[in-house]
Every structure is written in structure tokens, then in C-alpha cells.
Amino acid sequence: MESCVVLRLTNTSADFEARFAELLAGKREASEDVDQIVRDILEDVRKRGDQAVLEYTAKFDRLNAVEMGDLKVSAEQIEAALTEVPAETLDALQLAHDRIYSHHKRQLPADDRYTDPIGVELGSRWTAVEAVGVYVPGGLASYPSSVLMNVVPAKVAGVERIVMVVPSPDDVLNPLVLAAAKIAGVSEIYRIGGAQAVAALAFGTQTIKPVAKIVGPGNAFVAAAKRRVFGTVGIDMIAGPSEVLVIADKYSNPDWIAADLLAQAEHDPVAQSILITDDAELADHVAGAVERQLKTLPREEVARASWQDFGAIILVDSLDNAMPLANRLAPEHLELAVEDPEQLLDKVRNAGAVFMGHHTPEAIGDYVGGSNHVLPTARSARFSSGLSVLEFVKRTSILKCNAENLRALGPAAIALGEAEGLSAHARSVSIRLNM
Amino acid sequence: MESCVVLRLTNTSADFEARFAELLAGKREASEDVDQIVRDILEDVRKRGDQAVLEYTAKFDRLNAVEMGDLKVSAEQIEAALTEVPAETLDALQLAHDRIYSHHKRQLPADDRYTDPIGVELGSRWTAVEAVGVYVPGGLASYPSSVLMNVVPAKVAGVERIVMVVPSPDDVLNPLVLAAAKIAGVSEIYRIGGAQAVAALAFGTQTIKPVAKIVGPGNAFVAAAKRRVFGTVGIDMIAGPSEVLVIADKYSNPDWIAADLLAQAEHDPVAQSILITDDAELADHVAGAVERQLKTLPREEVARASWQDFGAIILVDSLDNAMPLANRLAPEHLELAVEDPEQLLDKVRNAGAVFMGHHTPEAIGDYVGGSNHVLPTARSARFSSGLSVLEFVKRTSILKCNAENLRALGPAAIALGEAEGLSAHARSVSIRLNM
Incomplete structure (x- = not known):
């Protein structure tokens, strides 16, 4: 493969504002128009229940089941999956679970009750959502870490019933996903996916009782289905392709920064990795290091496409001038790979998560940092937050x-x-x- | 007019579960299919900006303006509106504002920063959304109290720019709405509405800078537009018709309870008022009182339609058995008009707001209680909460x-x-x- 030509901008150039605005406005998602198909599937499942889900599962996942019970994952199947997972991976999942659990415990909101100066009693009382559906994609993007990130906050919130759906196209199901579900304490698991799974969770079927809220990422069909059932049930954000913005100073190791940019790029050809630095030499070294590391990546093709089409290196005259750009980009992940990250943190307005200093690669947050990796994409950090316990509780106000x-x-x-x-x-x- | 025949259920009847389930499943909203029209309007405004908004405003609101500046409400227009509002009403608005402000101040979430047992630093940092659009309906449902309820939490959160849009069909604009906007501290006001106003806020036009989040109720066009721009901007819940559930014991005054049921019913022919009581005599007296009061209401026709089509009186053998029904109904407003409301409050799982005891009619909460009156409708209290400061802030997680x-x-x-x-x-x- 040839080497990548990545977008390079300099904030002191005359055309910078125009080109940065173009970068901001860039659409990375093909807006597949699946809405009509999804509408029909939702209606069909609402009317015919189990039978419709079975038929769509046979059609889309090539999985023939006679009844919904056959698509429910049994305790034996989960135990069998656990034996397939290496002990080291199980230990890592358990560590991740425990750290995520501890962190999210701090997010439980407190009830409030008080009497105002004229004697009126007011208050707020938080209760858990009773039943939650968690969508887990099948195939390549079937990640056990995402199971933990979606289920643990619900458990911490006190959700009694957590129903996981995960398609198993051609009968292939990632045992790691079942292991993570077991560790996190999922109540029920069904091997179904797509809009039909979203419909089953939202409307209920003869076998699957409806839930009150659906979370978890999915393809265009799942996203369209979630958008349509919003109102009947609650939904989390509509996840878009992942992105990272790394702000680095001259003390950064270019190989480390390149690795961080590529960790994002390997997710998806439409993922986006951007570097902002005040050091021209670092910019050049990172560009070179990306090129070298790309050649050794198993997912080279994906990462190269992402870097070439959506990557960017922005040179600024001062790191102070980096922060307004960062806030306009409103990145899902923001690495402050600088000597004094605290000083920049004070200026962060729009970002899903911040990774501080030279020793906090974003991947630590993906797995074992403890904070949630379900974060606002596509500039939505301007108005939304990462997944937390708050998504699984609701507040009743009190007046007396x-x-x-x-x-x-x-x-x-x-x-x-x-x-x-x-x-x-x-x-x-x-x-x-x-x- | 004839007297209403309202649905009466008894929880000890053999067919109760089936009939209650039917009540639960009842749809009160005509799902007007306006999606196609809305899609075209959104696209048009995105492409042509001001000019498209001007054309739709001329078409739908019969309001001819040459440029968007003509539709921006000036400081002089606001001052003129203030002179039209009686002093007593202005004082009431100011009292409402101050009480809403004080209550919402308590909702500001606290930042968190800590070091875990192995020395990793974690945290959460809250920041305000930078710009918010507030949709205010025109015509009959143009309520100044809703302006306060939507704007004050945003102000408390620290939102710098609050843009209000309110259509003024045939050039009619409620001066009370402008007064409330002035008291609450709205930054900009445009006399536009419908999907075109939502598009202008979400995408921006030559005159109106885009916002990051849009809140406020609207008709089917507004709701469809909000659903479609969700992702580009944040939105609040999609508001449905209002509802109240009153749980009353034998100590309740039937005239008071009837008045509360009708206060809900007068909103909308598809509003819903339900009474649950353990006292057969009270049930009969309330039914009679509703009938008597209906005849004296200016909005008799609306209230009667609502009560007749969607009202219900449910007799239970014990108030303990009322609470599971209440939680399944997940009402927007729940009045606990009983001697010991605290004991029932402990059992509330799904409700937008609870009004405690005999002296807290829901209407107090609509105006001057201090809590928010923007609450989850259509059973969505199962998974969502009333409007609060949390809707106008977002959290950035920190890992170091x-x-x-x-x-x-x-x-x-x-x-x-x-x-x-x-x-x-x-x-x-x-x-x-x-x-």
C-alpha cells in the first residue's frame, strides 16, 4: 500500500477558518435510508410477536428456530461459553467489571427533601427503571467490554430486569459476550438482532416481556428502530462512528501518539483521529510513525482508510489556541498528552471523556479505567454525556x-x-x- | 349537553385486569403522519436558510416579513408587551420565576474528582450546554408559565444563549409570553414556529446561529421535526397530552377532587383524568361533582370530551392496591389526596410529580410550587423524568x-x-x- 496523505492544517494560515469549518461539517456516516423497512418490521413484530421475530431471524441471521424459547440463551450455554474463554481474559473482564462498578457507584443521585422559607415541602426522589434492554451487535463488533459498559450502570442503578439481545448470524456467537453478560448479571439473553429485536424489547412478544428503556449500539437498522420506538420506551443516544482528538506538546512521544490515533482509526473506516499540536517537529514525527505502525496492523486496511479520509493534523501557534478548536470539535475522546493537562482541562467545554497526560492512552478508558466508554459521538458532546447511572434512574418531584x-x-x-x-x-x- | 358516562372499574371484578390493561394500552394521540412534510421543510431550511423560513412563515402563519430581522422581537416590542400585562399578573409571574429558580438551584450537579485505591485519578466535570432553543407554541396553548419552566432551568445551568421561537399566526402574539421571556432572561426571540423554526434552531440560518439543544412542546409538526433533528442537536422528551391520576381516601372533599380532575381535562380533549379511591361513596360524589362543575366551565366542551372519552374512576378494595395500578399507569401528575400521603409516597415507582395531601392541587405545581411542570407523559415516567437543570448540562469524564x-x-x-x-x-x- 502507498503511504497516506493526511489532512494538514495550520491555525495561522489565511484559509484556516474555512478549512477547519469544513472539517467540522464533514459527514462521516452514510445515511442509509432504511426507515421504511424498519417501520414495516416494527409494525409486524408489534402485531405478530414471536412469530415475526422468528421469521426475520431466519431471514436476516440465517438462524432457524421453531420457537422463541430456542433463541433464549440457557444457563448451560453460558457455562459452556465460559469454558471457552482463557482464564487471563476472564480475569481481565472481572477487573474491568469491578472498576466500572466502583466508579459508577459514585454516580447514584441523592434524593432531596426540604422545606422552603414559607413552609412548602419540596423534593426529588430517584427510582430505577424497572426493565432495560441492552442491544449488543453480532459479528466483528460484538464486544464484551461494551456489554459491561451498558449493563453495569443499570445494575448499579438498581434495574431489576436486564434483557440482552445479541444476534448470532449463522449461529456464531462470541463466547466473550456471554461471559461478560454473566459477570455483569444480565437477567435474560436472546439471540436476536436488528429492528426485530428492538421491536421485541419495546412492544414485548408472547415470550419477551417489554422493557422500559433500550440502550446499546447497533447498525443503521437498529439506530432507525431505536429512533422510532423512542417514546414507547426510552433510548440512549444514537451512536455514531468513534473519534479521538489528541492534543500533544513537544514532550510527547510520537510513537505513543501515533498508536493512540491508530487505536481509534482501526475501529471503522469512518472513525476519525485528529492531532493538534504546537510542535511542527512532533507533527512530522507522528505522521511518520502512523505510517510505520499502519504497516504492522492486522486491521491496516480499516485504519488506513480512516486516517486517510478523516484523519487530520492541525498545527497551532500555541496550545491555548488548541482548546477553542477542541471545544468546537466536541470530540468523543480527548487526550491531553501534555506536561500540564490540568491547565488545559479547565478550558474543556465540550468532550465526552478526557484522558490526562502522557500515560493515559484512550484504550485504558475503553476497558479498565472504570469510567464509561459509551460516549457522545459526532459532536454531540455539545449537548450530551456518556452513559452513566443517571440513564437508568428517573426522578419524581414532590410538592406538599x-x-x-x-x-x-x-x-x-x-x-x-x-x-x-x-x-x-x-x-x-x-x-x-x-x- | 348530556351528562358524561365515565369509565368505572372495580379492582375486585373478574374482568378488572383485562379492562385495566385496555385502559393502559389506550392511545390518546392521533399519530398524524406529517413526517414526509417535515422532512422536506427541514431540508429546505437547511439549504436555503432565512429565505425558506420566511416563506413557510408567510404560508403557515400568514405573516409576511421581508427579512428575518423583521421576525426578531425587539427590546421595544418586549417593553410594549410588558405595559399590556396587569401588575397582578406580572407579580405572579415574578413569584413563579423566583420559586422555580430557587428550587432548580438545588439540582445543579456537583463535579467529582478522586483517586482510587491504586492511585488512578478519576472524575466527572459538568458544564452547561452553550446555546439552547426554546420552542413556545402560539395560539391558545401559548403559556407564559411554560416559558418560565423551560427557560429557568437553562439559566440556572449557566446556558449563555437562550433562543426562544414562538409563532405569531396572523400577527397575534401573547404579551404574557414576552413578559415571561423577559423575566426569565431569554437572549433572543423570533416569531417563527413549526418545523421551520426547529430547523432554523438546529441547522442555523444566515440570521439565527444554531443551538446545541432544543426544548419545549409543540404540535405534531414540531414533534416530528424534533425527532428528526435529534442527533444534530439534543432534544427534550416528545410531549404528549397531559394526564393526572388522583388517589383519594374517604377524607377527601369530592368537590376539590372533581376540580382537580377537570383542571387536567380542560387542557385537551385527549387529556386524561383518573381517580382511584377505596371509598365507593366518594367515587359517586366525585362523579356528580364533575358533572356539576363541568357545566360552569368556560372550556366545558374540551373538558367534557376528555372526561367522557378518557376519564376513569377506579374503585379499589384497599389503597395499598392502588399503588401497583398507579405505577403501571406511570402518570405525569399523581395526587395523593389522602390523610397519610407519606406512606403511599414510599410505594411510588413511576410518576412525573407527586402532589401530597389534600391541600396540594396539581395546579399549584403548574405555576408557583417551584418544581417543574414539564413532566413525562404517556407512561414515559417509567423511563424518564421531568425537565431539570440536568437537561442543560453535560458531563465530561476524566481519567488520569x-x-x-x-x-x-x-x-x-x-x-x-x-x-x-x-x-x-x-x-x-x-x-x-x-x-
């Missing part, structure tokens, strides 16, 4: 007035009700005040 | 390893990277360990 409070607040409520033309609102207050 | 931490955690990360077939992930760790 006594007769005296109602006399104090009532007249204003009556005035506003009348002003809005809602007389029955006003009356529900005035009737208690003998007005 | 030193060389020693990396040596401790690295091998497990490498094992998982290799197990997932992601060699570049593994290498980004191993290269730092000289492996």
Missing part, C-alpha cells in the same frame, strides 16, 4: 402544601390560571380557599 | 494514569484489546510499557 401554604401561594396560581385561560386550574385552587 | 498505574492496569487492557481483535488498542498500551 398545607392549608396555610395554599393561602399564601394560591392567589398567584389563580391569577396565572386565569391569565392563561385555564379556569379549571384556577378553580382547583380557589375551591380550597373558599373563594 | 501515571506510569505506575499504567503498569498495573495495562496488561488487562492489552488482554481485552487482543481478545476483541483490536490490536491497535492493545498496542497503544503496550508501546508505553516497552512491551
Whole structure:
């Protein structure tokens, strides 16, 4: 293969703003129009339940099952899968689980109850979602680490029923995924996928009881299905292709930085790896190191396509000028591979996760750091956060007035009700005040 | 008008479960298929910007403006609106604002930063969304209280730019809405609505800079547009018709309960008001009181349609048996109009907001209680919460390893990277360990 020509920008160039804006606006996802197909599948599963799911599974996954029970993964199948996983990998999964669990424990929100200056009692009370569906992709992107990242926060939240769906096309199922499900404490597992699995979770079938919320990444069909069932159930964000922004100074090791850029690029031809540095020499060395390392990667083709099509190296005159660019990019992952990352951290406004200093490659966060690796992609860190316990709880607000409070607040409520033309609102207050 | 025949159920009847399930499954929203129209409008505004918005505004709102600047509400227009609002109403709005502000201040999440037992630093850092769009419906449902409820949490969160859009069909704009916007501190106001307003906020136009998140209720076009731009921007929940569940005991005043049921019913012919009680006599008295009060309501027609088509009175043998039904209904508003509401509150799992005791009509919460009145409808309290400061902030997770931490955690990360077939992930760790 030839060497990559990667986009190079310099923030002092006259055309920088225009070219950076172009980079920002770049679309990395083919918007496959699968919406019509998905709508039909959802409707069909809603009407016919198990039978429809069985038929779609036979058609799309080439998996023939007579009844839904056949697609439910049994305790024996899970135990069998565990024996296939090397002890070292199981230990690593357990370590990852325990660290993720400890970190997410800190995210449990506290109830609040207080009496305000005029004596009204107010409060907020958090409760767990009762049942959650976790979508796990099949095939190459069937990652045990993602099972942990989606299931553990739900467990910490106190979700009683966690239903995992994972397609097993041609009857192939990653034993690591079952091992992770077992470690994390999934309640039920079905070998189904696609829009039909999302429909089964959202509407329920004869065999699968409906859930209240669905999380987890999937292909275009899964994403379209989640978007459509939103409202009937809750959903997490719609995951896009992964991305990393590395901000590096002259003290960075170019080989390490290159490895970090490629760790992102190997995910997907539409993944995006960007380096911003104030050191021209480092920029050149990283470009060279990427080229050298690419040639030794098993997933060279994927990583090369990503780097060539969507990678970028941006040279800035000062790292202070890097941060506004970083906040506009709003990256899923932001590595601050600099001597004093704390000083830059203070300026971070939009980023899913920050990896601090020279010894925190993003991959540590993917697996065993403890923080969640389900993070906002495609610039959505401008308005959303990574997956957390908060996605699996909901808040009920509490209001308690006594007769005296109602006399104090009532007249204003009556005035506003009348002003809005809602007389029955006003009356529900005035009737208690003998007005 | 004739008297209403409202659905009456008794939890000890043989057919109760089937009939309650039917009540639960009942659809109250006509699912207007406006998706195609909305898609075209969004695309058009994305491409042509201001000009497209101007044309749709002329077409749908019969409002001819030459340029977008004409649709921007000026400081003078706001001041003029203020003079139209009675002092009593302005005072009530200010009281509501101040109470909402105080309550929401308690919702600001705290940053977290800690060092775990092996020395890894972890953390979470909250920052405000930079720019938010608030949709306010025009016409009859143009409520100043909703302006406060949507804008105040954003202000408390620290959102710098809050852009309000409100259509003014036939040039009619509710001065109360402008007054509320002024009190709450909205940054910019445009007299536009529908899918074109959502598109302008999401994609930006020559005049309107894009926002990162859009909140606020709207009609079917607005809801469809929000669903479609989700991803480009964040959105709040898709609001459905309002609902109340009142749980009342024999100590309840039937006239008060009837007033509360009607306060919900007057919103919308597809609003839903349900009473659950263990007292057959109260049930009868409330039914009678609803009938009497209906006849004196300015919005009698709307309230009667709602009560007749979607209202229900459910008699239970014990209030303990009311709570599982309440949790299945997952109501937006739950009134616990009983002597000991605390005991029932402990059993609430799914509800947007709870109103405690005999002196807390839901309408107090709509206006001046301090809690938010934007709450999950259509059973979505099973998985979502009312609007809060959390909707206007996002969390960045922080991970910081030193060389020693990396040596401790690295091998497990490498094992998982290799197990997932992601060699570049593994290498980004191993290269730092000289492996």
C-alpha cells in the first residue's frame, strides 16, 4: 500500500477558518435510508410477536428456530461459553467489571427533601427503571467490554430486569459476550438482532416481556428502530462512528501518539483521529510513525482508510489556541498528552471523556479505567454525556402544601390560571380557599 | 349537553385486569403522519436558510416579513408587551420565576474528582450546554408559565444563549409570553414556529446561529421535526397530552377532587383524568361533582370530551392496591389526596410529580410550587423524568494514569484489546510499557 496523505492544517494560515469549518461539517456516516423497512418490521413484530421475530431471524441471521424459547440463551450455554474463554481474559473482564462498578457507584443521585422559607415541602426522589434492554451487535463488533459498559450502570442503578439481545448470524456467537453478560448479571439473553429485536424489547412478544428503556449500539437498522420506538420506551443516544482528538506538546512521544490515533482509526473506516499540536517537529514525527505502525496492523486496511479520509493534523501557534478548536470539535475522546493537562482541562467545554497526560492512552478508558466508554459521538458532546447511572434512574418531584401554604401561594396560581385561560386550574385552587 | 358516562372499574371484578390493561394500552394521540412534510421543510431550511423560513412563515402563519430581522422581537416590542400585562399578573409571574429558580438551584450537579485505591485519578466535570432553543407554541396553548419552566432551568445551568421561537399566526402574539421571556432572561426571540423554526434552531440560518439543544412542546409538526433533528442537536422528551391520576381516601372533599380532575381535562380533549379511591361513596360524589362543575366551565366542551372519552374512576378494595395500578399507569401528575400521603409516597415507582395531601392541587405545581411542570407523559415516567437543570448540562469524564498505574492496569487492557481483535488498542498500551 502507498503511504497516506493526511489532512494538514495550520491555525495561522489565511484559509484556516474555512478549512477547519469544513472539517467540522464533514459527514462521516452514510445515511442509509432504511426507515421504511424498519417501520414495516416494527409494525409486524408489534402485531405478530414471536412469530415475526422468528421469521426475520431466519431471514436476516440465517438462524432457524421453531420457537422463541430456542433463541433464549440457557444457563448451560453460558457455562459452556465460559469454558471457552482463557482464564487471563476472564480475569481481565472481572477487573474491568469491578472498576466500572466502583466508579459508577459514585454516580447514584441523592434524593432531596426540604422545606422552603414559607413552609412548602419540596423534593426529588430517584427510582430505577424497572426493565432495560441492552442491544449488543453480532459479528466483528460484538464486544464484551461494551456489554459491561451498558449493563453495569443499570445494575448499579438498581434495574431489576436486564434483557440482552445479541444476534448470532449463522449461529456464531462470541463466547466473550456471554461471559461478560454473566459477570455483569444480565437477567435474560436472546439471540436476536436488528429492528426485530428492538421491536421485541419495546412492544414485548408472547415470550419477551417489554422493557422500559433500550440502550446499546447497533447498525443503521437498529439506530432507525431505536429512533422510532423512542417514546414507547426510552433510548440512549444514537451512536455514531468513534473519534479521538489528541492534543500533544513537544514532550510527547510520537510513537505513543501515533498508536493512540491508530487505536481509534482501526475501529471503522469512518472513525476519525485528529492531532493538534504546537510542535511542527512532533507533527512530522507522528505522521511518520502512523505510517510505520499502519504497516504492522492486522486491521491496516480499516485504519488506513480512516486516517486517510478523516484523519487530520492541525498545527497551532500555541496550545491555548488548541482548546477553542477542541471545544468546537466536541470530540468523543480527548487526550491531553501534555506536561500540564490540568491547565488545559479547565478550558474543556465540550468532550465526552478526557484522558490526562502522557500515560493515559484512550484504550485504558475503553476497558479498565472504570469510567464509561459509551460516549457522545459526532459532536454531540455539545449537548450530551456518556452513559452513566443517571440513564437508568428517573426522578419524581414532590410538592406538599398545607392549608396555610395554599393561602399564601394560591392567589398567584389563580391569577396565572386565569391569565392563561385555564379556569379549571384556577378553580382547583380557589375551591380550597373558599373563594 | 348530556351528562358524561365515565369509565368505572372495580379492582375486585373478574374482568378488572383485562379492562385495566385496555385502559393502559389506550392511545390518546392521533399519530398524524406529517413526517414526509417535515422532512422536506427541514431540508429546505437547511439549504436555503432565512429565505425558506420566511416563506413557510408567510404560508403557515400568514405573516409576511421581508427579512428575518423583521421576525426578531425587539427590546421595544418586549417593553410594549410588558405595559399590556396587569401588575397582578406580572407579580405572579415574578413569584413563579423566583420559586422555580430557587428550587432548580438545588439540582445543579456537583463535579467529582478522586483517586482510587491504586492511585488512578478519576472524575466527572459538568458544564452547561452553550446555546439552547426554546420552542413556545402560539395560539391558545401559548403559556407564559411554560416559558418560565423551560427557560429557568437553562439559566440556572449557566446556558449563555437562550433562543426562544414562538409563532405569531396572523400577527397575534401573547404579551404574557414576552413578559415571561423577559423575566426569565431569554437572549433572543423570533416569531417563527413549526418545523421551520426547529430547523432554523438546529441547522442555523444566515440570521439565527444554531443551538446545541432544543426544548419545549409543540404540535405534531414540531414533534416530528424534533425527532428528526435529534442527533444534530439534543432534544427534550416528545410531549404528549397531559394526564393526572388522583388517589383519594374517604377524607377527601369530592368537590376539590372533581376540580382537580377537570383542571387536567380542560387542557385537551385527549387529556386524561383518573381517580382511584377505596371509598365507593366518594367515587359517586366525585362523579356528580364533575358533572356539576363541568357545566360552569368556560372550556366545558374540551373538558367534557376528555372526561367522557378518557376519564376513569377506579374503585379499589384497599389503597395499598392502588399503588401497583398507579405505577403501571406511570402518570405525569399523581395526587395523593389522602390523610397519610407519606406512606403511599414510599410505594411510588413511576410518576412525573407527586402532589401530597389534600391541600396540594396539581395546579399549584403548574405555576408557583417551584418544581417543574414539564413532566413525562404517556407512561414515559417509567423511563424518564421531568425537565431539570440536568437537561442543560453535560458531563465530561476524566481519567488520569501515571506510569505506575499504567503498569498495573495495562496488561488487562492489552488482554481485552487482543481478545476483541483490536490490536491497535492493545498496542497503544503496550508501546508505553516497552512491551
